[in-house]
């Protein structure tokens with residue numbers, strides 16, 4: 001199989017964990033977590049974080065929690081919770097009984113906030129959101145202290161209790177940490193830690209009308225869970241001093257070590273739930289699991305294997321510096337995996353009728369075709385051959401250009417696993433002049449596709465028998481965006497959507513062995529690429545295939561500098 005089982009390459013995070021273990025830090029425990037906000041489906045960037053967190057725990061005898069940082073009820077939904085769980089499982093990771101939610105800790109977080117108030121380190125502020133922004137200052141200008149900053153502990157305790165009790169309107173007051181309005185780090189300028197929001201929470205219902213802010217909930221949830229290594233993406237580097245402040249001021253038992261790594265960016269797509277939500281909600285794609293989406297659900301439906309994604313995440317490595325990974329690397333990884341595991345079959349996407357003039361009308365032969373050229377263990381199937389066949393329209397040219405080695409008038413080619421056939425004449429549509437049928441003769445001495453007299457042909461074509469083949473719909477995909485970095489542009493993202501990202505072919509013909517092919521099963525259609533039976537739109541008697549990836553190895557085109565070592 002693929003290289004997923006080889007020893008993981010060292011990286012700076014693994015080094016930190018290994019060093020900590022050597023020094024017996026945290027009493028030799030390793031506890032990590034994957035902490036999604038349930039406000040969208042997971043994408044391939046999250047896969048990097050999942051592989052890292054679960055991978056490190058597994059490698060060092062630790063555990064990894066799945067925790068939902070569900071502090072923003074108006075953006076969250078159980079649909080997202082469920083999809084995230086199934087995506088993590090599908091990727092091959094198991095959190096056992098370690099499924100947690102920040103909302104499980106709401107009471108405890110409230111107590112922490114009260115503790116800060118009691119110690120004079122948090123206050124209720126009545127400034128409006130707009131005023132808070134104005135008072136915050138800028139990177140070059142220090143902020144201004146809120147007039148409510150000097151409220152007494154008693155008043156703050158009373159107001160915060162009444163915020164919880166629902167006495168005040170949404171947005172009328174917030175609880176803020178009292179840190180430093182002139183800190184060069186904007187996160188430290190008295191950040192909001194609680195807000196009033198009457199929104200039904202997908203787990204706590206209407207029990208709460210105040211919710212902790214992400215930064216407050218996130219670092220304390222890590223601490224409550226005894227996380228030893230809090231691995232997160234680079235953009236949280238500036239939040240670390242704030243997390244440290246909360247943890248130090250509250251004097252908690254567990255102070256996780258935060259380690260930042262560069263998030264994954266992938267060319268020709270976007271990896272941000274906010275942007276992906278836009279594509280889904282405005283109908284630019286058919287849903288979160290549209291096979292063009294960089295979501296785990298989309299990639300899965302497209303036909304990617306979990307092994308290929310894990311392998312991709314291992315190959316891209318982890319670094320401290322942001323970079324963009326070429327989509328071709330992801331495609332390379334799935335191609336490499338499917339090359340080993342996908343049975344070979346034949347399907348014709350744009351059929352052209354071929355009649356073998358010298359083949360008996362009623363005769364049908366069952367020819368043998370191995371499922372895999374290098375793996376006899378995968379067995380073989382029978383492929384019916386008869387007088388009327390289909391080949392790919394592209395595989396015939398009436399006037400072949402140079403280097404066209406496929407079928408043309410007077411030319412002989414091999415039909416895979418079958419016979420040599422030679423084109424003797426064509427039938428054209430009288431109106432359009434288009435070739436609608438090709439007539440050939442076959443050489444009975446070439447059964448199996450090999451001549452006995454040493455005669456060679458330059459082309460080998462895939463084909464199906466007209467009467468025996470099955471109709472199928474095939475969806476071909478291209479990049480979702482026309483620009484390598486669509487988010488980096490000034491215009492609206494959707495300006496750069498590729499109008500040809502989906503091509504649907506409805507009259508394809510596939511070999512009969514594919515009857516009843518299970519949804520989600522993957523095949524190589526010889527010469528055409530890897531295809532996966534669509535898990536939503538295929539059913540008994542209706543075959544829909546998604547092309548996962550072409551056979552062409554565009555890896556060769558990736559420039560050396562982009563290959564992570």
Ligand code: ATP
Nearest residue numbers: 035036037045046048049232233263264271272273
């Ligand atoms: P998005 O910007 O897509 O909404 P997010 O960071 O807000 O992503 P979360 O649900 O908070 O989404 O992410 C959970 C974890 O996944 C976080 O620890 C985050 O650092 C990590 N993560 C998110 N996007 C990427 C990415 N592109 N590459 C690596 N890790 C990522």
Ligand code: MG
Nearest residue numbers: 035036037214
């Ligand atoms: Mg986030």
